[in-house]
Amino acid sequence: MxxxxxxxxxxxxxxxxxxxxxxxxxxxxxxxxxxxxxxxxxxxxxxxxxxxxxxxxxxxxxxxxxxxxxxxxxxxxxxxxxxxxEGLWPVVCGLAQWGNANYVEPERRMGYKHRADGGELNANGSCSVCGEIPDASEVMVQKATPLPKDAFAVALQEPHRLLQPLRP
Missing domain, CATH: 1.10.10.10 (Winged helix-like DNA-binding domain superfamily/Winged helix DNA-binding domain)
Structure with missing residues (x-):
C-alpha cells in the first residue's frame, strides 16, 4: 500500500x-x-x-x-x-537538545542559556539555575565551532540573543 x-x-x-x-x-x-x-x-x-x-x-x-x-x-x-x-521554540529547543545528546560531538554542540542568569537550558527548555522556561527572546545561543565557514556560522560562535537580527 x-x-x-x-x-x-x-x-x-x-x-x-x-x-x-x-x-x-x-x-x-x-x-x-x-x-x-x-x-x-x-x-x-x-x-x-x-x-x-x-x-x-x-x-x-x-x-x-x-x-x-x-x-x-x-x-x-x-x-x-x-x-x-515563536511558539515553536520548545520544539526547536527540544530537538536541538536531543540532537546534542545523541548525534553531536560535545565541542560542536549549540548552547542555549537563559539571558537573565546565564543558566544552561535543560532538555525540556528549563533553566538550570532558576528552573524557569524562558521565552525565546530571553535565550542566548552560541555555537562552539562552526563546521562550514559561512559568515553566519562564524557569527553564531558569539553569544547571540534569539529573535534578534544576526548580521555577520
Missing amino acids: PLGTDYTNQDCAVARSLEVVGERWTLLIVRDLFYGIRRYNELRKHIGLPPATLTDRLNHLVEEDVVERIPGEGARDEYRLTPKG
Whole structure:
C-alpha cells in the first residue's frame, strides 16, 4: 500500500503540526529565524537549500501564519516569526537538545542559556539555575565551532540573543 502525501485522514494534533512544519528543511528555516537570520539569500546560503524549495517552504509558513514577510528595500524582504511561530521554540529547543545528546560531538554542540542568569537550558527548555522556561527572546545561543565557514556560522560562535537580527 503506497504511503499518502499528507495526514488528512489523521485526527491528531501531531499530524496537523507535521502538515505545517514537518516537511524537510522547514524546521531548519524556523531554527534560523530564531537565530536572527532574516533575509531570503541569507537563509538560502546558511541552510544550503535550492531556491525553489526555500520559496515554497517560506510561502507555506507565511500562509500558515508561522512566519511574516516584512517588505524591505528592493528584493531585500525580511522574514520573521509570528507569535504562532515563536511558539515553536520548545520544539526547536527540544530537538536541538536531543540532537546534542545523541548525534553531536560535545565541542560542536549549540548552547542555549537563559539571558537573565546565564543558566544552561535543560532538555525540556528549563533553566538550570532558576528552573524557569524562558521565552525565546530571553535565550542566548552560541555555537562552539562552526563546521562550514559561512559568515553566519562564524557569527553564531558569539553569544547571540534569539529573535534578534544576526548580521555577520
